Amino acid sequence: MSQKIEMEICLGSSCFSRGNKDVVNYIREYLKRNHLDDIIIFKGSRCMGLCNTGPNLRINDRIIEDISIEVIESILEKEIGNLKL
Numbered sequence: 001m002s003q004k005i006e007m008e009i010c011l012g013s014s015c016f017s018r019g020n021k022d023v024v025n026y027i028r029e030y031l032k033r034n035h036l037d038d039i040i041i042f043k044g045s046r047c048m049g050l051c052n053t054g055p056n057l058r059i060n061d062r063i064i065e066d067i068s069i070e071v072i073e074s075i076l077e078k079e080i081g082n083l084k085l
């Protein structure tokens with residue numbers, strides 16, 4: 001597959017302090033473990049302006065709200081699990 005997926009995690013102060021700090025490490029480790037580093041462009045972003053519904057994660061143009069360390073694995077499996085080798 002040549003199409004890249006862009007994944008951006010909000011590291012604004014609200015999302016950062018409510019769990020995204022730990023979720024960043026989890027996602028990095030997930031991408032590495034599943035050899036998805038080349039397909040998924042993963043980066044941090046400033047406040048997305050949606051603090052009330054955060055912590056937030058954007059995958060391409062879609063925002064996934066209310067993420068946490070407890071649910072991130074199932075979100076990743078659902079969203080990008082089909083890309084695993």
Ligand code: FES
Nearest residue numbers: 012015048050051
């Ligand atoms: S800090 Fe994440 S949306 Fe504002």
